[in-house]
Amino acid sequence: xxxxxxxxxxxxxxxxxxxxxxxxxxxxxxxxxxxxxxxxxxxxxxxxxxxxxxxxxxxxxxxxxxxxxxxxxxxxxxxxxxxxxxxxxxxxxxxxxxxxxxxxxxxxxxxxxxxxxxxxxxxxxxxxxxxxxxxxxxxxxxxxxxxxxxxxxxxxxxxxxxxxxxxxxxxxxxxxxxxxxxxxxxxxxxxx
Numbered sequence: 001x002x003x004x005x006x007x008x009x010x011x012x013x014x015x016x017x018x019x020x021x022x023x024x025x026x027x028x029x030x031x032x033x034x035x036x037x038x039x040x041x042x043x044x045x046x047x048x049x050x051x052x053x054x055x056x057x058x059x060x061x062x063x064x065x066x067x068x069x070x071x072x073x074x075x076x077x078x079x080x081x082x083x084x085x086x087x088x089x090x091x092x093x094x095x096x097x098x099x100x101x102x103x104x105x106x107x108x109x110x111x112x113x114x115x116x117x118x119x120x121x122x123x124x125x126x127x128x129x130x131x132x133x134x135x136x137x138x139x140x141x142x143x144x145x146x147x148x149x150x151x152x153x154x155x156x157x158x159x160x161x162x163x164x165x166x167x168x169x170x171x172x173x174x175x176x177x178x179x180x181x182x183x184x185x186x187x188x189x190x191x192x
Contacts, residue, residue, distance in 0.1 A: 023048045023139025023164040027147065031157035035130075035149075037104035040137060042095045044164075049140040050095035053103070057086045058132020062113050065129045065154070068121065070107035081117035084109065094140075108154060128152055137162045 022044075029038040042050045057065050060080050069076060069083040078086040088106060095101045110129055112118040129152060136146040143164035151158050 022143040022166060023050070023137065023141060023145070023162075025050060025137045025145070025162040027135050027137075027158075027160040027162065029135075029149070029158040029160070031151075031153070031155050033104070034108050034154045035158065036106035036108055037102070039100050039102050040095070040135075041100045042097050044097050044139060046097045047140075048097060048143075049093070050101060050137055051093050051140050052089065052091045052138040053093065053101060054090075054136040054138075055088045055103070055106070056132075056134050056136065057108075057130070058134065060086055060111060060114055061132075062111060063126050063129055064111050064132060065108050066111050066119060068107040068109050068119070071105035072103070072107075073105060074103065080111065080114070080119070084111075084117070084119050130154070135160060135162075137164070139164055142166070 024043045026041045026043055027038060028041075029035040038055075040050065040053050042048070044050075055074075056078075057067065060066065060078075066080055066084045066086055067076070067088060069085070072088055074088040074090040076085045076088060080086070088103075090101070090103060093101060107121075109119050109121040110126075112120050130149045131152065133149040134146050135149075136144060138144040143166055145162035145164040147160035147162050149158055150160065
């Protein structure tokens, strides 16, 4: 086998091994607590930690769920007005393989209107109040993944699976490496 073929096979094997070691996680959202609490389990290979979890109710619109500041321990962002916001972030985590991260204290309400901002805590959603909601998990190897909520009912528990993807820099390095291999192979052919 020619040298450039061996180099190509080695690079493909390296990339596929890297892709198999990306972070993975499972998420359970507790419907008995109106999906305001849950557990994120790190199902990654040993050595890959969860470093950040983001629970996002997404684009604000009439009839969409929103958080009200209560007793959550995360960082609140994407405010609509006053105490209502759409994104809760827990950063600075070190959740090892097989370990779990538990969260609670979120307080879900419903946007009646965005303009003017009117929010109610007495109406528990409609058929699409969680249409924009998702959970994202970020890993120590630089990979991350996002899963959209699969149920629209706040009282139903949900189990989500995160399969992480590499950062764009990983793809850029792969393409650059393949380009160099192609260039070397072409140059070698011309010299023969």
